[in-house]
Amino acid sequence: MIVSCKAYDLPGAIGDFAPAVGPRTVVLPLLNGMRHLDALDARFGGDAVLGGLCLISSRLDEEGRILHLSDVHRLTFGARSPAQAEAAQAVAESFAGANLEPMRSDDVTLAMWEKWTFLAALAGVTCLMRAAIGDVVKADGTDLILAILEECRAIAESNGHSPREPFLEMSRRRLTDPNSTLTASMLDDLERGGPTEADHILGDLLRRGASEPGPSSLLHAALVAIRAQESRRGRAPSNG
Structure with missing residues (x-):
């Protein structure tokens, strides 16, 4: 099945x-x-x-x-x-x-964690910035991208499933390509007003982190941005 x-x-x-x-x-x-x-x-x-x-x-x-x-x-x-x-x-x-x-x-569990690490970083970056990877890189956002990827990697490691270095090298290369038009499907869902997997992809990853996300957590900022947009969309328009 x-x-x-x-x-x-x-x-x-x-x-x-x-x-x-x-x-x-x-x-x-x-x-x-x-x-x-x-x-x-x-x-x-x-x-x-x-x-x-x-x-x-x-x-x-x-x-x-x-x-x-x-x-x-x-x-x-x-x-x-x-x-x-x-x-x-x-x-x-x-x-x-x-x-x-x-x-x-x-080791399918590790393979699943590796994909989750990459996908959460991709969704976090593109949904927070509302732009494709290449657009973020060209806007001097490479350090931001790598910081989000490192957050995701650290959470995976704290759960006993540290992504392998070749996988991380591939992830860094794909996520810092200035010519990339790559976005997460979560951004498509958000922009067309549909439901998203934000809580399943970003929220659950944060919950599995070693500690509560602090104010400097970019992954948490991305989740808040998505939730805020969903809340705004669900609110009845004001007549005032």
């Missing part, structure tokens, strides 16, 4: 697919962050829930169609415990011949 909805749709999705989950069913979630694992483990048991993530660039157009923006379509998955090794192998076999790049990971 592949679960690939947005985080805010997960409770409803669980209610929809739960009747189809049997004693031998394996649930493979592809959501960002980690909090969804708590909900899925509680409902189906930890042994039934694998770890997984997607690397894909896509957007919804104005008619709600999914646009695939590049030729990258990698799906990483794996066992979260030794007891899941057989299930992970069965999933690998089921992907044989599929039109995607399946990748079985020996």
Whole structure:
């Protein structure tokens, strides 16, 4: 059972697919962050829930169609415990011949934390600045970008999942490219007035931090900026 909805749709999705989950069913979630694992483990048991993530660039157009923006379509998955090794192998076999790049990971939890680290930094920067990465770099914002990435890295490390140096080098390179038009899909959601995964991606990461975010936390500032915009959007317009 592949679960690939947005985080805010997960409770409803669980209610929809739960009747189809049997004693031998394996649930493979592809959501960002980690909090969804708590909900899925509680409902189906930890042994039934694998770890997984997607690397894909896509957007919804104005008619709600999914646009695939590049030729990258990698799906990483794996066992979260030794007891899941057989299930992970069965999933690998089921992907044989599929039109995607399946990748079985020996440490899928670390892979999920690495993606979360990058995504939280990307969302934090682009939503706080309301601009693409290249625009922020050209506005002398490289130090700000690297500071947010370091916040995310430090939280991952404090949770026992320190991102590997090659991954961090790739992240720094992508997040400081002055020609990059990269933005987080969270910025798209925010600008079109839709719901966002801010609490799942940024809020939960901050909650897992070693200490309460201080006034200098740029990640916290990004979360406040998103929440404030959502609050402003939900407020009835004043007649005054």
